[in-house]
Amino acid sequence: MHKVMIAPRRYVQGAHALKDAGTLVSAIGKKPIILWDETVKGIIGDVLLGSLKDAGLDAATIDFKGDSTREEAARVARVIKESGSDVILAAGGGKTLDTAKAGAADAGVKVVTIPTIASNDSPTSSFTVWYDGDGNCTGFESWGVNPDLVLVDTQVIANGPVAAFVAGMGDALGTWVEADACSQVTAPNLAGGTSTLVAMGIASLCYDVLMEHGVAAKKAVEENTVNESVEQVVEANVLMSGLGFESGGVATAHMVANCLPSFPECHGLMHGHEVGFGVITQLCLDKTFDAEKRNKIVDFEIAIGLPVTFAEIGLEGVDREKLKVIGDICGGEGSLCANHPFEVTSDDVVDAMIAADALGRERKKLAGLA
Numbered sequence: 541m542h543k544v545m546i547a548p549r550r551y552v553q554g555a556h557a558l559k560d561a562g563t564l565v566s567a568i569g570k571k572p573i574i575l576w577d578e579t580v581k582g583i584i585g586d587v588l589l590g591s592l593k594d595a596g597l598d599a600a601t602i603d604f605k606g607d608s609t610r611e612e613a614a615r616v617a618r619v620i621k622e623s624g625s626d627v628i629l630a631a632g633g634g635k636t637l638d639t640a641k642a643g644a645a646d647a648g649v650k651v652v653t654i655p656t657i658a659s660n661d662s663p664t665s666s667f668t669v670w671y672d673g674d675g676n677c678t679g680f681e682s683w684g685v686n687p688d689l690v691l692v693d694t695q696v697i698a699n700g701p702v703a704a705f706v707a708g709m710g711d712a713l714g715t716w717v718e719a720d721a722c723s724q725v726t727a728p729n730l731a732g733g734t735s736t737l738v739a740m741g742i743a744s745l746c747y748d749v750l751m752e753h754g755v756a757a758k759k760a761v762e763e764n765t766v767n768e769s770v771e772q773v774v775e776a777n778v779l780m781s782g783l784g785f786e787s788g789g790v791a792t793a794h795m796v797a798n799c800l801p802s803f804p805e806c807h808g809l810m811h812g813h814e815v816g817f818g819v820i821t822q823l824c825l826d827k828t829f830d831a832e833k834r835n836k837i838v839d840f841e842i843a844i845g846l847p848v849t850f851a852e853i854g855l856e857g858v859d860r861e862k863l864k865v866i867g868d869i870c871g872g873e874g875s876l877c878a879n880h881p882f883e884v885t886s887d888d889v890v891d892a893m894i895a896a897d898a899l900g901r902e903r904k905k906l907a908g909l910a
C-alpha cells in the first residue's frame with residue numbers, strides 16, 4: 541500500500557475572512573448556491589450575500605432540514621441540479637457541511653465549506669458522516685475529493701457557542717492519539733493508503749497547539765474575542781484535525797465516539813464530546829501508553845470542560861451489559877479498533893470504558909471538581 545495524503549484545494553482563515561467570500565468563490569464557480577439554516581443565515585447572511593454580490597455573483601439558497609441523512613443529501617442534489625449551480629457554499633455546522641458534500645458529489649459541482657462553529661473537522665475532509673432520521677450515526681463515506689475552498693471566519697467562530705468550540709478540541713485531541721496508534725501498525729488511513737510523514741507531523745502539531753493554547757483560547761471565546769490562541773486552536777480544530785484524521789488514520793477513540801449516538805441518552809452530545817471520551821477510552825485500552833501523559837490529556841479535557849465520566853455523557857450508572865453493545869461492535873469485524881498493535885476484544889473495550897470513567901472521576905477529584 542502506498543502512502544497517500546489528501547487535502548482541500550485552498551484554506552483561508554482569519555477574523556472577518558467572510559468579507560473575501562465573493563473574490564474567493566468567483567475563482568471557483570459562477571453560479572453559487574448556499575446551503576444553510578435560518579440561524580446561520582441570521583449570523584452571516586448579510587456579509588456573505590453582500591460579498592458575493594460585490595463580486596457579481598447572484599446566489600440561490602437551500603434551507604437545510606437539520607440532519608445529514610441520505611434523503612436530505614438527495615434533496616439537496618436535486619435542488620442543485622434544478623438551479624444549474626456550479627458550486628455549493630455550505631455554511632453552518634458539520635451536518636450541513638456533510639450534507640452539502642454528499643449533494644455536491646451527486647450533482648457534480650464544486651464545494652466551499654464555511655464553518656460557523658469549529659466543533660469538528662468536517663470542513664476540510666472529503667467525508668460525510670451519515671445519520672438516520674432518529675439521529676443515529678449509520679456510517680461514513682468519502683467522496684474522493686476534499687472541498688475546493690475552506691473559508692473560516694474566526695470572528696464568527698469566536699461569537700459562536702463555547703460548547704461547540706470545546707467539542708472541536710475534543711475531536712482534534714483524537715488526531716495525534718489515533719494517528720500514532722495507526723502508525724505503529726502501518727494501518728490504512730482514510731485517504732486510501734498509509735500515513736505520510738507530513739500527516740504525522742500535522743497530527744503531532746495539532747496535539748501541541750491544543751495543549752499550549754486550548755485553555756486560553758476557550759477563555760477568549762467566552763468573551764467573543766479573537767486572539768492568537770483562538771487562531772491557533774481554530775487551525776487545530778479545523779485544518780490540522782481534518783488533515784490529520786483523514787491522512788493519518790483513526791482508531792478506538794473515533795470507534796467508541798461513533799457508537800455512542802446509538803444510545804438515546806447520548807443524543808445531546810456533539811461529536812467532539814464523544815471523541816473526548818473515546819480518547820480516554822483508547823488511552824485506557826492501550827496498556828503501553830505513558831501513564832503520566834494519559835493523566836495530562838485527561839486533565840486537559842477537564843480544564844476545557846470536555847466530558848470525562850459516564851455521568852457527563854449521560855450514562856450514569858451504566859452496566860457492563862449495556863456497554864457490551866458498544867464492545868461487540870468495537871471488537872467485531874471491520875472495526876477501527878483493529879488499528880492497534882494489539883488485539884482488541886469486546887471485553888477489552890468495555891473494560892477500557894469503565895477504566896476511562898474511573899480515571900475521569902479520579903482526575904476530577906484531584907482537580908477539586910468532584
Ligand SMILES: [Zn+2]
Pocket residue numbers: 660661711785794811815
Ligand atoms: Zn471526528
